[in-house]
Amino acid sequence: MDQARSTISKIFNGEPHSYTRFNLTQNMEGDNSQVEMKLSSDMDEEVRENGTGDHLNHTSNGRPHIVQRFKRTPKNLCFMAATALLVFIIGYLIGYVAHRKRDVAPVCAPSVRPFEEAVGRETGAAPLMxxxxxxxxxxxxxxxxxxxxxxxxxxxxSHRAGSAEDEMLGDKVFQKFKxxxxxxxxxxxxxxxxxPPVSGFNKIVYKNGPEERPKGFLSxxxxxxxxGAALYASYGQEGDFRLLRDKSVNMNGRVMLVRAGKISPAEKVANAAKMxxxxxxxxPDPTDYSFGDQTDLYGHVHLGSGDPYTPGFPSFNHTQFPPVESSGLPQILAQTITQAMATRILRQLGGENPPEEWGSYNKLGHENDTITVEVNNVPTEKKIINVFGVIKGFVDADxxxxxxxxxxxxxxxxxxxxxxTSxxxxxARSISDMVKNDGFKPRRSIVFASWSAGEYGSVGATEWLEGYLSSLSMKAFTYINLDGIVTGRNGFKVAGSPLLHTLIKNALNEVKNNGNSLAKQFARSGWETNILETMKMDNAAYPFLAFSGIPSMSFRFTSGNKDYxxxxxxxxxxxxxxxxxxxQISQLAVAAGQFAGQIALRLVHDHLLQMDxxxxxxxxxxxxxKINLKAKQVQRMQPKLFPKALTVQWLIRASGSYSRASSNLARDIENSNLDDIEMCRTINDRIMTVERNFLSPYISPRETPFRHILLGSGSHTLKALVSHLDAFKTDNSDADSNLFRNQxxxxxxxxxGCANSLAGDIWALDNEI
Known part of the structure; x- marks a missing residue:
């Protein structure tokens, strides 16, 4: 390079009329070299022979000088060609050197870690395990x-909600998760x-008999x-009260004697209030309960879940909220009594014989069979604590x-x-250990929740739902309830969202108890017939499903057809x-844990949520x-109340829209690329909207919290439509054609709307209605 510079310098220094100075500077901060060339003349140059001033320039002192045009002599042409050739060679050499610098790996200081191969990252392709x-x-x-x-x-x-023992157990769960x-x-x-009252008591008096003071109570x-006059009403179900009404029994102002079981105390009281x-x-009737005649019963009669004094919103601090009450609170007295107390009253009842369907040995009760009931329960404020732990997912942690x-x-x-709780x-321990020590990487997260105040109507769980509903409905895709999972060994029952039925069926075939799968042991002729049951309102999973629109399930080992x-x-x-x-408590608890665990792990393991x-x-x-058939019957029987112009065609078309949308999504799932994380997430989000969109948007969650049109309760449900049509058929005064049209x-x-959401993009919607 130095030799090249010397040669160029000699060539131009030998030229008497001008000089050229090359300044070669290398940019040390980058990979490219920069060449700076300056041309100047310190001498006056002759005016061009033609004398024109087109190329006049001025020096710094204002004195004009004229750039001389070289004459095209052989000598000058030679020098120009040589110069151009040398500039080209120099440029090539500089470019070559710069290119070599880029190709040579930099030398790292000893303290810098050498380059390591990137750790394999989860891409959403084949499962890691x-x-x-x-x-x-x-x-x-x-x-x-x-x-x-x-x-x-x-x-x-004892560990009643809000007690020191309850808080201590919560702290134990917290420390375990930690x-x-x-x-x-x-x-x-x-x-x-x-x-129940701390200093006083609740009491009942039959006629002029002795005063009874039950220890049990109904919150x-x-x-x-x-x-009021006593009236025996079997289990207090809607059908039981219909039978009494069919017998023209007067139920106004009566004190109903009702057997425990079959439905919740809250439903019994609500049914009686309607009458x-x-x-x-x-x-507790002796034919259902064999634990002795002095056993007290405890429960609640709120026809709903959560704190009934903050309906629809969380109970963070009562002093900040207006004084409101849930519509599910009863407006009549309710109290539990022992078997012995009930037997003394039932043996003395007069009046009519009960309906044959009840097969009862006692009378219904006469207007003179009076009972005095006094309830002195006291309102109490409690602080409850829910405890949570989470195992975070590796792909969709949210x-x-x-x-x-x-x-x-x-x-x-x-x-x-x-x-x-155990x-x-x-x-939580088992799955955490699988992640830490065995290489299991769940795609989605698993949240473990320990609730308080479950006995008062799933209060802890419902208040959490009310507090974070907008977030949970978009992110929580399943709830699995572990309350009461072992109550016997001769049967197995599951209640859950239809979306989870395939997962439930698979788990029944995979989980074993005493050497046989649960399906083989309990399903017999069919799992849907022998294992599947309807989820009840007092089930802790019910508010997740019917209030929040989160697919939920609950299950238990049972003693055949008898409740614990x-x-x-x-x-x-x-x-x-x-x-x-x-x-066999431990063995059954292991099988129950396997059943819940496998369903949860399957939901966080697979690329796509397995929902049916x-x-x-x-x-x-x-x-x-069913609605279409009943509507046609009503049109024939009540043409004035139910004109032919009112058809079920729109509902049929909406049903068809959902069918097509669900079929299209099923095809999308079959044709999906499991390597594409975003595609899997998009499809999963479409699946997650299904349950939530079955919540009616036209009713208030405060007034009617269980808004699910298929599994909820209220006038907004498909079940209510069927009941309304039955009212038309019997010419019931509750039948209202305008109300029915609105429903x-x-x-x-x-x-x-559910079909539209399931379809996905706005251009994929079904507009046939």
């Missing part, structure tokens, strides 16, 4: 000895409940004292399945809360549950067919 391996790991870690230890740790003689390395947090609520009863009863006494169990109970609550904690008789009593102990399960969209299509179609229109567009 085979599903069979996931199942084996869960089976290895969730064991009976571990659960036995948890039973001992979480058993308490020990497992989970992200943990708590959620406090200040709730208002009813408890949220109306308080006060009244006297204008003044009070309800609930007792989408999660929730497993929950109540922590509180009226008394020992071994079956009601201890078993569920399984919850052991599932110790719920709501002080006899729900480990000894009683041992007797009901023939000493076509199941709802079947349910909608069957209901629409019908809103139902139609709710189903169509």
């Amino acid at each position: 085979d599903w069979d391996d996931v199942k084996k790991l869960l089976a290895q870690k969730l064991t009976a000895p571990k659960l036995d230890g948890a039973f001992r740790e979480f058993s308490k003689v 020990e497992f390395g989970m992200k943990i947090w708590t959620d406090e609520h200040f709730i208002k409940v009813q408890d 949220y009863s109306k308080t006060g004292s009244l006297t 204008n009863a003044s009070a309800v006494l609930i007792y 989408r999660y399945v929730v497993l929950g169990a109540q922590r509180d109970s009226w008394g020992p609550g071994f079956a009601a809360s201890t078993v569920g 399984v919850l904690v052991e599932l 008789q110790y719920f709501g009593t002080m006899l729900d102990t480990q000894e009683k549950l041992n007797a009901a399960t023939s000493g 969209l076509m199941k709802y299509n079947e349910i909608i179609r069957s209901n629409v067919v 019908f229109a809103l139902m139609t567009w709710t189903i169509q």
Whole structure:
């Protein structure tokens, strides 16, 4: 390079008329070299021979100088060609050197780590762990000895919501989650409940007999004292009251004697209130309960869930909220009595014989069979704490399945809360260990929740839902309830959203108990017939499903067709549950944990959520067919009230729209590229909207919280449409054609809206209506 510079310098220095100075500077901050060339003349140049001034320039002193045009002599041409050639060679050499610098790897200082190959990143392609391996790991870690230890740790003689014992158990769950390395947090609520009087008592008096003071009680009863004629009403179901009405029995102002079981106390009281009863006494009949005649019953009568004094919004601080009450609070008195108290009254009743369907040995009751009922429950404010832990997903961490169990109970609550809490904690430990030590990487997150105030009507869980509904409805895609999962050993029952039926069926075939799969052991002729049941309103999973639109499920081992008789009593102990399960509590709890765990893990393991969209299509179609048939019958029977112009055609078309949308999404799933994370997320989000869009947008969640049109309760449901048509058929005074048209229109567009959401993009919507 230096030799080249010298040669160029000699060439131009030898030229008498001008000089050229090359300044070669290398830009050390980059890879490119920069060449700067300056041309100047220190001497006056001759004016061009033609004398024109077209190329006049001025020096700094204002004196003009003229650039001389070289004459095209052979000598000059030679010098020009040589110069051009040398400039080209120099430019080439500089470019070559710069290119070489880019190709040579930089030398790192010894303190800098050498380049390492990038760690493999989850791309959403094939699962990082085979599903069979996931199942084996869960089976290895969730064991009976571990659960036995948890039973001992979480058993308490008493742990009513808001008590010191309840808070202590919550702290134990918190410390366990912390020990497992989970992200943990708590959620406090200040709730208002009813408890029995501390200094006084509730009482009943039959005619002029002795005063009875039951220790049991029903929270949220109306308080006060009244006297009315006794009337026996079997289980207090709607059908029972219809039978009494058909017999023309006067029910106004009566004190209803009702057997416990079949439906919740809240439903019994609500049904009695519709008949204008003044009070309800609930007792355990000896044909249903064999625990002795002095056992007290505990429960609540709020026809809903959560804190009834903050309906639709969370109970963070009562002093900041207006004084409102849930529409589900009863306006009549309600109290439990013992078997012995009920027997003394029933034996003395006069009046008519009961309906044959009841097969009862006592009379219905005469107008002279008076009972005085006094309820002195006191409102109490309690602070409750929900405890949470999360195992975060590796792909869609902001989408999660929730497993929950109540922590509180009226008394020992071994079956009601201890078993569920123990399984919850052991599932958290097992899955955390799978992630930390065995390479399991869930795509989505798993949230573990320990609720308080479950005995007062799923208060802790519902207040959490009310507090974070807008977020949860977009991110929580399933809730699995672990309350009361072991109550016997001869049967198995599952209640859940139709979207989860395929997952439930698969888990029944995979989870084993005593060497056989649950399906083989309990399904017999068919799992839907022998295992599947309707989710009841007092189930902790119900508000997740019917209030929040989150696909939910609940399950339990049972004693055949009989309910566990110790719920709501002080006899729900480990000894009683041992007797009901023939000493197999731990083994059954392991199978229950496997069942819940496999469903949760499948939901966070697969690329796409395994939810059965076509199941709802079947349910909608069957209901629409039923409505269509009943509508035609009513048109023939009541043409004035139900004109032919009012057809079910719109509802049929909405049903067809949902069918097409769900079928199209199923095809999209079949043709989806599982390597594409965004595509999988988009499809999963479309699936997650299904349950939520079955919540009627036309009613207030404060007045009618269970807004699900297929699984909820109220005038907005498909069930209500069918009942309204039945009212037309019997010429019932409740039949209203204008009201029916309104219900019908809103139902139609709710189903169509669900179909539109399921279709996805706005240009894919079905506009046939």
